[in-house]
Amino acid sequence: MKRRVGILGGTFDPPHLGHLIIANEVLQALQLDEIRFMPNQEPPHKQKDKWVSNEDRINMLTLSIADHPCFAIEKIELERKGRSYTYDTVLLLREREPEIEFYFIIGADMIEYLPKWYKIDQLLKLIQFVGVNRPNHSQKTEYPILHVTIPDINISSTLIRTRISENKSVKYLISDNVWNYIKEHQLYGSN
Ligand SMILES: Nc1ncnc2c1ncn2[C@@H]1O[C@H](COP(=O)(O)OP(=O)(O)OP(=O)(O)O)[C@@H](O)[C@H]1O
Numbered sequence: 001m002k003r004r005v006g007i008l009g010g011t012f013d014p015p016h017l018g019h020l021i022i023a024n025e026v027l028q029a030l031q032l033d034e035i036r037f038m039p040n041q042e043p044p045h046k047q048k049d050k051w052v053s054n055e056d057r058i059n060m061l062t063l064s065i066a067d068h069p070c071f072a073i074e075k076i077e078l079e080r081k082g083r084s085y086t087y088d089t090v091l092l093l094r095e096r097e098p099e100i101e102f103y104f105i106i107g108a109d110m111i112e113y114l115p116k117w118y119k120i121d122q123l124l125k126l127i128q129f130v131g132v133n134r135p136n137h138s139q140k141t142e143y144p145i146l147h148v149t150i151p152d153i154n155i156s157s158t159l160i161r162t163r164i165s166e167n168k169s170v171k172y173l174i175s176d177n178v179w180n181y182i183k184e185h186q187l188y189g190s191n
């Protein structure tokens with residue numbers, strides 16, 4: 001049987017416990033062999049300038065996933081410049097590892113946004129999407145995606161950035177070692 005690998009693409013600015021819970025839930029529900037966290041170079045739909053470096057995002061992700069034997073990092077989008085369109089990435093992944101069956105995991109905010117994705121109709125023929133619930137977003141879609149229900153998690157990277165900049169606690173919202181890294185490197189206005 002083919003190895004089955006889930007890809008959780010994201011900006012991870014910073015990675016939070018929601019990301020880890022999604023990955024773990026989908027890994028279990030679909031009995032996948034591995035989940036790869038795939039940071040994008042430039043998200044297709046967000047303004048770039050204010051974010052932390054690729055190196056910091058990779059370092060924080062590495063710390064986040066360290067204790068899970070089935071979690072890994074996929075750097076393929078950092079290897080090319082410009083906007084990280086998933087269609088281009090999936091073509092490259094399939095070419096590089098034809099022996100693997102890939103699943104692309106997205107939260108409900110991204111399910112809502114799917115109609116606007118670059119070459120979405122072609123992309124849907126290349127990879128199976130897996131959608132998870134997210135508070136205040138709908139999982140309803142006409143596209144043929146798999147759904148996995150997870151405990152609702154109302155955490156976002158935006159919330160983490162805001163709380164840090166306002167000097168509020170982020171304990172239990174991100175991993176302790178990520179918080180230590182953020183403080184050490186004075187990211188997001190921490191000091
Ligand atoms: N709490 C959550 N529940 C469900 N899905 C989530 C959650 N947080 C992130 N995701 C999903 O994880 C993927 C990567 O998300 P991303 O790194 O952009 O984090 P984010 O919290 O959405 O960030 P930001 O607040 O900066 O937009 C996306 O598919 C997103 O929908």
Ligand SMILES: O=C(O)c1ccc[n+]([C@@H]2O[C@H](COP(=O)([O-])O)[C@@H](O)[C@H]2O)c1
Pocket residue numbers: 008009010011012038040043044045046084085086087110113116117118
């Ligand atoms: O290819 C697209 O058009 C596209 C549009 C929006 C989002 N994506 C991808 O979806 C993933 C989640 O996006 P984000 O910004 O919420 O982290 C990430 O891998 C993005 O590159 C891709």
